[in-house]
Amino acid sequence: xxxxxxxxxxxxxxxxxxxxxxxxxxxxxxxxxxxxxxxxxxxxxxxxxxxxxxxxxxxxxxxxxxxxxxxxxxxxxxxxxxxxxxxxxxxxxxxxxxxxxxxxxxxxxxxxxxxxxxxxxxxxxxxxxxxxxxxxxxx
Amino acid sequence: xxxxxxxxxxxxxxxxxxxxxxxxxxxxxxxxxxxxxxxxxxxxxxxxxxxxxxxxxxxxxxxxxxxxxxxxxxxxxxxxxxxxxxxxxxxxxxxxxxxxxxxxxxxxxxxxxxx
Numbered sequence: 001x002x003x004x005x006x007x008x009x010x011x012x013x014x015x016x017x018x019x020x021x022x023x024x025x026x027x028x029x030x031x032x033x034x035x036x037x038x039x040x041x042x043x044x045x046x047x048x049x050x051x052x053x054x055x056x057x058x059x060x061x062x063x064x065x066x067x068x069x070x071x072x073x074x075x076x077x078x079x080x081x082x083x084x085x086x087x088x089x090x091x092x093x094x095x096x097x098x099x100x101x102x103x104x105x106x107x108x109x110x111x112x113x114x115x116x117x118x119x120x121x122x123x124x125x126x127x128x129x130x131x132x133x134x135x136x137x138x139x
Numbered sequence: 140x141x142x143x144x145x146x147x148x149x150x151x152x153x154x155x156x157x158x159x160x161x162x163x164x165x166x167x168x169x170x171x172x173x174x175x176x177x178x179x180x181x182x183x184x185x186x187x188x189x190x191x192x193x194x195x196x197x198x199x200x201x202x203x204x205x206x207x208x209x210x211x212x213x214x215x216x217x218x219x220x221x222x223x224x225x226x227x228x229x230x231x232x233x234x235x236x237x238x239x240x241x242x243x244x245x246x247x248x249x250x251x252x253x254x
Contacts, residue, residue, distance in 0.1 A: 035225075
């Protein structure tokens with residue numbers, strides 16, 4: 001499927017619902033759907049929050065297809081590039097810290113990395129291109 | 140954001156009556172829990188059994204709520220659905236919260252502590 005939607009929290013929510021609806025109809029199981037929704041949500045929210053931080057009328061283009069045990073996604077935007085033109089690492093939080101020092105963010109890229117089978121990023125001209133795949137869960 | 144609140148065994152149980160705590164809902168979530176907890180002084184159990192999606196923003200909002208309540212007033216979680224449990228596991232935040240199977244288990248645990 002192919003979707004183009006405005007870069008806003010609400011539009012991301014609607015886009016996720018559409019994609020999950022279609023993947024559900026393709027008989028993708030609930031856990032795989034859940035993982036896909038988390039990753040897609042994190043990636044799209046990052047685009048809204050960071051790539052388009054200073055742009056109000058940005059759009060996100062999404063392609064998605066299912067092939068055997070994998071669901072493939074490609075998201076592109078015209079916002080600012082990822083820092084250093086590379087995928088951020090998973091942040092290692094100090095969870096033994098006292099209450100007030102606990103992290104309230106920085107979970108996104110860890111979740112994306114943990115839940116994807118493949119993940120790649122490239123800057124192409126003025127465009128960010130992020131591709132990832134999710135493998136159907138066993139059972 | 141729809142939530143219900145009840146007091147049981149010196150615990151305030153707040154049930155989230157929504158499917159999602161995501162980037163679009165995170166601020167409303169924090170504000171509403173603050174309102175609901177303002178009149179009480181008990182520990183709080185968040186019943187997440189109706190919630191099937193928590194993203195990193197939602198997780199951040201839950202941690203922010205825990206901080207806001209302070210160490211005298213612990214925030215526990217109950218009723219995590221599979222994907223929500225997975226998000227807590229992968230981010231290791233499951234170690235930060237006390238997580239009960241259900242609000243009933245949380246109440247029982249507090250009863251046992253008092254007895």
